[in-house]
Amino acid sequence: MTHLLKRSRWWALPLFLFLLGASAPAEAADAPLPARAAPILLASPAAPEANGESAKKKSTKKKSSKKKKKKKKKAKPKLKMSGTFALRFIYDDNIIHYSDEDLDEFTHAVNFGKYSVETAHDWIVRPRIDISVETPAITGRDLEISLRASSWRYANNGVKNNESYQIRFKHPGFGGDNFQLTWYYAPLSYIRNFRDRAAYVSHAAPLEYHDFSYTSNSLTLGYWRKISSSWRGKLEVKRSWRYFSREFMENDNWAWRYGGYVQWRFSKPLRLHLEYYYDDVLARGADEVGETRFDSNESDPTYVRDAYEVALRFYASRYLLVIRSMNLSWQYQVYYFTTEKPYYEDPLHTGREDLVRRIEITGDLGEIFGSIGLEAGYRFTKRTSSAAWEGGTDDSGIGEEKDYDENRTWVGFDYPF
Secondary structure (H helix, E strand, C coil), X not given: CHHHHHHHHHHHHHHHHHHHHHHHHHHHHHCCCCHHHHHHHHHHHHHHHHHHHHHXXXXXXXXXXXXXXXXXXXXXXXXXXXXXXXXXXXXXXXXXXXXXXXXXXXXXXXCCCCCCCCCCCEEEEEEEEEEEEEECCCCCCCEEEEEEEEEEEECCCHHHCEEEEEEEEEEECCCCEEEEEEEEEEEEEEEEEEEECCCCCCCCCCCEEEEEEEEEEEEEEEXXXXXXXXXXXXXXXXXXXXXXXXXXXXXXXXXXXXXXXXXXXXXXXXXEEEEEEEEEEEECCCCCCCCCCCCCCCCCCCEEEEEEEEEEEEEEEEXXXXXXXXXXXXXXXXXXXXXXXXXXXXXXXXXXXXXEEEEEEEEEEEEEECCEEEEEEEEEEEEEEEEEECCEEECHHHHHHHCEEEEEEEEEEEEEC
């Protein structure tokens, strides 16, 4: 028995070993994956979070870069300045507006004080400077303040030298329009010599020649509007004051002007300009205290005026020969003197009517050296006068003094700065 147990014990050992080996693969199949697979399983769910964080960082970087770019934009300047210096050389063949009879007398007769000039024609130099300042600091919108000063300097007749000054305020309106307020002043300017007596001098005293000069002041309110892509327009109201030299103080006047213009761009390079102004001028008509223009023994130069202008303007997109732009204009003015005095008390103004016709052509030749521009022009003016006379209406008397022709030619340069 013992022998059998021993035999069975050795026989069971291979069986035990076989069973042990068969059970090992089953345990290995149920075991977890090797450690090298763990990083793959652990890293794969974390990848989207990592990408999201980097995307957020990129977006914040982009936003911050945009903010930086916005900050880098230059702030709008609170003050803009610009200007132009212009110089014009003019030849005028009748600077005093003498009639043919006066020109003949000036050339051949003895001067008894009627003429204060050396020549009837002259060369003129006219410098002008414009300075413009634009700022939103005053009203919160772009207010433009423009200053202008100009002078006329005569080569042979210094008595005609004169200056003028102007300041203009331009403010934007409600859209496509602007308002303009302009003040103008010109000191004493010489016109010509006339005969008269000083105030409070007896009318028995002889007439003497004196300088006929005046000072001019005016204030203009304008409204400009872009009506459409083809139409522009402007309306103006102007108040002016003119004060003459003491011997001619009855000519002092106060005037209202109403009018404006429209401009039509009917093709790309062409514009039609139509203008009309009406002046109502009230003269002092007296030179002594207590007098009025109705009972004074002085003349009464009160008048009204109609002024019309038609202009054709050409703007070349490319230079036409040497011309960049041209302007051809025709102007017609009618003065009606409205004194109610009989013609024998005021023969120079009773029933008087003046016609002034003017034609002008100008050309802008563009820049000739750097930013220096060149312009040239010509203007012809003709005035004819008529008045009630002893024999009825006759222009032979008044026309000998008031009719004139004038030719003016010029060339000019301008330099913007």
